[in-house]
Amino acid sequence: MLEVIDGGLRTTVQDMGRRGGQALGIPPSGAQDGFALRVANLLVGNAPGGPLLIRDDPGAAGLELTLGRLKLRALQDHVLALTGADTGATVDGEAVPCWTSFVLREGQTLACGLARSGARAYLAIHGGIDVPLYRGSRATHVSGGFGGLEGRPLAKDDRLPVGAATAEVAELAGRRLRPDLVPAYAPPMQVRTVAGPEEHHFTAASVEAFYATAWKLNPKADRTGMRFIGPELSFKPGRPRYLIEDAGADPSNIVIDPGAPVGTVQVPSGVEPIVLCVDSPSIGGYARIAIVISTDMARIGQVRPFEETRFVRISHEDAVAVLAAQEALIADPDIII
Amino acid sequence: MVYDEPIFRTLGDTAINVEFGDESSIPINFRILAVDFALREEPPKGLVETNPQVRTLGLVFDPLSTTRDHIVDHVKALIAAQGTVETLPSRRVIIPALYDDPWSRECAEAFGVRNNIEYIAEFNDMTVAQVIETHTGCDYWVTGVGFVPGAFMSYAMDPGKRFGAPLYRTPRTWTHARLLNFGGLTSTIYPIRIPGGGQLFGRTPIEIFDLREISPSFADGPVLARAGDRHRYESIAREEYDAIRAEVEAGTYEYRVEEGTFDCAGYVSWLAETGEPAERLDPESTWEPA
Numbered sequence: 001m002l003e004v005i006d007g008g009l010r011t012t013v014q015d016m017g018r019r020g021g022q023a024l025g026i027p028p029s030g031a032q033d034g035f036a037l038r039v040a041n042l043l044v045g046n047a048p049g050g051p052l053l054i055r056d057d058p059g060a061a062g063l064e065l066t067l068g069r070l071k072l073r074a075l076q077d078h079v080l081a082l083t084g085a086d087t088g089a090t091v092d093g094e095a096v097p098c099w100t101s102f103v104l105r106e107g108q109t110l111a112c113g114l115a116r117s118g119a120r121a122y123l124a125i126h127g128g129i130d131v132p133l134y135r136g137s138r139a140t141h142v143s144g145g146f147g148g149l150e151g152r153p154l155a156k157d158d159r160l161p162v163g164a165a166t167a168e169v170a171e172l173a174g175r176r177l178r179p180d181l182v183p184a185y186a187p188p189m190q191v192r193t194v195a196g197p198e199e200h201h202f203t204a205a206s207v208e209a210f211y212a213t214a215w216k217l218n219p220k221a222d223r224t225g226m227r228f229i230g231p232e233l234s235f236k237p238g239r240p241r242y243l244i245e246d247a248g249a250d251p252s253n254i255v256i257d258p259g260a261p262v263g264t265v266q267v268p269s270g271v272e273p274i275v276l277c278v279d280s281p282s283i284g285g286y287a288r289i290a291i292v293i294s295t296d297m298a299r300i301g302q303v304r305p306f307e308e309t310r311f312v313r314i315s316h317e318d319a320v321a322v323l324a325a326q327e328a329l330i331a332d333p334d335i336i337i
Numbered sequence: 338m339v340y341d342e343p344i345f346r347t348l349g350d351t352a353i354n355v356e357f358g359d360e361s362s363i364p365i366n367f368r369i370l371a372v373d374f375a376l377r378e379e380p381p382k383g384l385v386e387t388n389p390q391v392r393t394l395g396l397v398f399d400p401l402s403t404t405r406d407h408i409v410d411h412v413k414a415l416i417a418a419q420g421t422v423e424t425l426p427s428r429r430v431i432i433p434a435l436y437d438d439p440w441s442r443e444c445a446e447a448f449g450v451r452n453n454i455e456y457i458a459e460f461n462d463m464t465v466a467q468v469i470e471t472h473t474g475c476d477y478w479v480t481g482v483g484f485v486p487g488a489f490m491s492y493a494m495d496p497g498k499r500f501g502a503p504l505y506r507t508p509r510t511w512t513h514a515r516l517l518n519f520g521g522l523t524s525t526i527y528p529i530r531i532p533g534g535g536q537l538f539g540r541t542p543i544e545i546f547d548l549r550e551i552s553p554s555f556a557d558g559p560v561l562a563r564a565g566d567r568h569r570y571e572s573i574a575r576e577e578y579d580a581i582r583a584e585v586e587a588g589t590y591e592y593r594v595e596e597g598t599f600d601c602a603g604y605v606s607w608l609a610e611t612g613e614p615a616e617r618l619d620p621e622s623t624w625e626p627a
Contacts, residue, residue, distance in 0.1 A: 022388040022395065024560045025483040025528075054351055054385050054399040135558065143531055144486040146548055146559075197346040197354055200625065238623030240338070246360050246617070248503055248521055255361045256481070256490055256523065258388040258395025260348035282483035283390055283490070285520075291349035319350035320400040327401060 001075040002125070004158040005109065008069035013129050013148035013160075014122075015058035016050035018137035022261055022282045028053050029139035029147060030278050032223055032301030033120050035183070035326070036084035037062055040124035042336055043081035043101040045172050047128075051294060051327065052278070053261055060128030060163070061138035063154070067304075068115035070123070070154075074104040078162060079126040079172040085118030085185070085302065100176040103169055118185040118302040126172055127163035141279060143224075178335050183299075188214050188308035191296045194316050196265060196288035198254065206233035210273070210289055211311055218272060219305035223279040226300060228309060233270040233289070252287045259284050263292035263300075265311075275300055293319040295326050339365060339616040343416060344627050345409050351385075353405060355394040355412055359626065360617050361492055361522060362392060364608070366480040367422040367601045369394045370565050372415050374425075381411040389564050390481035391490060427599035429476070429567045430554075430592070432526075434539040435578040436469045440513045441537035448509050454538040457502045457519060468538065469572050472517075474498050477524050479566040482556075487528035487546025489562035494604070496613045501536075508534035515541050517570070539570075542582035543592065554592035561592070567599065 014037065017030025030052055031037035038048035041060045049059015063070070068087035081101040082089050089096050089112045096102045096110075104110055115121060131138050131149055140148025149158060199207060215228035235251035247253040250269050259266075264276040266286040275292055276284070277300065290311060292300060303309050314322075329335060339358040346354045355372075357365045366389075373389040376396075383403025388395030398408050437454045445452050458465045475495035482489045493499040501519040509532055512518075516527050518535030527533060528546035544552075548559050556563035573581070584590035609615070 020386055021486075022386045022397065023482055023564070024557055025486045025488045026560075027486075053397055054401070141486070144529060144546075146486075194347065194349045197348065197356070200627065236624065238621070240359070240617075240619040240622040240624060242360060242617040242619055246522060255359060256391055257356070257393045258354060258390050258481075258483070260352040261386075261397055263349050281485060282388060283481065288348075291352070293350050295350075316347045316350060316405060320405075323350050324401055 001162060002078065002160040003073045003075055004154050004156060004160065005071035005073055006069065007154035007156060007158065008065055008112070010066040011070050011154040012064050012140040012142065013061050013131055013138055014064045014140060015061040015138045017052045017058060017139050017278060018135050018147070019053055019056050021135065022258070025282050026135065026144070027141060027279045027282065028261055029141045030058070030137065031064055031122060032278055033084050033122065033298040035298040036120070037064070037122045037124065038330055039099065039177050040081045040083040040122045042330070043083070043099070043175050043177065044079050044124045044126040045167050046124060046126065048330055051323065052297070056136065058137040058139065060124065061131065062122055062124040062129060065112060065121040065123065067119055068112050068121055070112040072110045074106055074108050076106050077169050078104050079169050080104050080110065081124050082112070083122045085115035085121040087112035087115050087121045089113070097176070099182050101173055103173045115304070119304045120301050125162050126167065127165050130161040130163040143279070175336050178337055181329070181335055183302070185302045188310045189299050189303050191299050191309055191311050192293045192314045192319065192322065193265065193290035193311050194293060194319055195313060196290040198287035199289055201235050201251070201287050202289055203234050203236055206270070207289065209233060211313055214308040214310055215273065216306050216308055217303045221305065223277050225274040225276050225280055226303070227272040227274045229272060233267055233273070235270065235287070247285065254285055254287055256283050256285050258282065259288060260291045262297055263294060264288050265290040265292060277301070293322060295322045338618055338626070340626055347405055350400055351397055353396045353398065353408060355396065356392065358392050358616065360392065361480070362616070363478050363480070363492060363494065364605050364615070365392050366478065367425060367605070368419065370425055371419060371422045372412065373564070375415050376412070381408060384408060388481070388483060390483070391492070422601045424598045425565050425601055427565045427567055427597055428563065429569065429595045429597060430561070431569050431571055432541050432543065433571045433573045433577070433581055434517055434541045435575060436539040436572050437465060438540040440540050441516055444509060444512055444516070444537055450505070453536040457536050457538055460502045461500045471498050471500060472524070472538070473570045473572050476567040476569050479562050479564055479568060481564050482560060482562050485529060485531050487560045487562065488525060490523050490525055491568055492522060492524070494567070496608065496611055504534035504536070508532050512537070513540070515545065517541065542578050543585055543590065549588065551588045552592050554594040565599070
């Protein structure tokens with residue numbers, strides 16, 4: 001059991017998300033940076049679960065810290081690991097490294113500061129956070145009010161139940177991720193995409209601009225969508241007139257469509273492309289210039305406000321190869337040393 | 338327009354959209370729902386989820402246990418074998434609503450716009466009374482469920498009563514739960530308190546999304562609507578609204594849901610008799626479907 005002393009800016013219980021909700025409007029939710037949460041879970045000896053959506057395995061639940069800040073006190077001995085954004089974490093004032101498991105003894109306090117690089121930090125606990133499953137996952141969806149701890153972010157005085165330990169504390173402490181695998185989160189972030197279903201509605205110059213621009217993240221970004229500031233994109237002339245009544249007067253309006261569950265890049269009115277994220281709507285009505293590949297949603301989750309992102313187009317086949325390589329990595333026991 | 342052959346669009350590494358046309362069309366939706374039922378009954382290996390909507394069937398697949406081409410070939414074969422969609426399972430759901438309600442007015446005031454139902458009336462050359470009469474005057478076909486948890490999209494089944502209003506240019510930052518609204522020709526209800534750009538015109542006392550999951554009429558867990566439902570709205574007065582709301586909150590309200598089957602082929606013939614074109618075309622358009 002852990003006691004929350006300060007819940008921070010927005011800390012939620014997340015795992016690798018909820019499957020099967022697309023046709024009910026229920027988003028996958030789960031960690032915005034799935035790689036970081038899965039590694040944190042591996043470090044503390046938990047099931048990593050995932051990947052998001054395509055496997056019915058949410059893995060163990062941990063915490064997602066938005067831009068850092070969290071203070072927790074242990075009510076018994078626990079093994080923890082912090083990954084993702086570096087928050088300069090301390091245990092009773094002593095620094096603890098990221099991407100390495102450590103022990104938090106009964107009565108000790110873990111304090112995470114504001115993120116120094118990256119936007120989201122992940123905390124995993126041996127045994128996992130033991131809140132009830134809702135539709136197969138412990139992931140919090142705040143606007144729907146379900147999953148996690150009462151469907152809301154953590155607040156002062158919350159108690160976090162932890163699942164039963166299956167290994168000795170001493171066995172699990174001091175494990176770390178192979179150093180060459182620790183992401184740098186150095187801007188500009190390179191995010192790979194596959195061409196979107198309405199790419200052909202945009203002018204050739206706008207498609208070129210989309211891939212040539214270093215886009216700055218709008219600070220209003222959240223788990224529903226991240227908007228990027230940059231040049232205005234335009235649409236080819238000659239749009240069918242019946243779509244004005246059916247979809248809307250703006251050339252970016254399309255008749256409702258499902259899109260990809262996460263990673264869809266919509267461009268309403270040609271202004272500020274939005275990457276739809278893990279809590280995003282299951283349908284949309286705006287032209288989609290690109291789809292971020294599932295593996296790189298982790299990178300999107302680590303972009304800080306006003307930091308730059310560049311989109312790089314690859315093929316569907318290459319995107320699948322990237323996913324296969326990531327899954328081989330997660331399954332490789334030698335990545336934890 | 339309705340495409341001669343559906344277009345299979347690859348979305349990233351794990352999704353495919355099967356697009357049947359670019360317009361909202363109930364006959365297209367019949368075909369999509371029929372394919373969706375077939376896929377749910379016998380899903381091919383590696384198919385994870387389906388998301389049927391008005392003109393497009395969304396598919397999520399696991400590219401590490403199948404390939405895009407296998408899924409595409411499987412769905413193409415289903416479509417080729419489909420023929421005319423004769424019937425679909427379809428429930429009829431009665432939705433009571435207080436039109437021109439104080440909560441829709443409050444939202445409009447909070448965002449500095451006029452009472453939306455008056456705007457809808459003006460946009461359609463109607464009176465407010467005609468808006469209510471028209472909206473309660475025919476069934477609405479639920480083409481798909483989604484957007485936020487429990488939301489759905491529906492369209493008037495009688496083309497003579499089809500109307501709507503454009504979305505706000507700048508969406509509101511919040512909307513009360515359970516407000517009826519138009520986004521273009523789409524009629525829907527906000528299930529929960531969320532931002533949104535729909536033109537608001539009424540409020541239902543019944544839940545569209547209910548985490549308590551106490552009504553047996555809910556389609557799948559906390560969600561009332563199901564693709565292929567026919568919704569019929571009923572205008573009620575404030576007293577009745579309050580009485581139903583109290584029953585819903587107490588968990589004693591009986592949702593008015595009738596199981597049934599819908600004669601899709603008969604409806605398509607009837608549509609043709611009304612003079613409704615099978616598809617909308619713009620000969621001057623230079624946009625290519627792909």
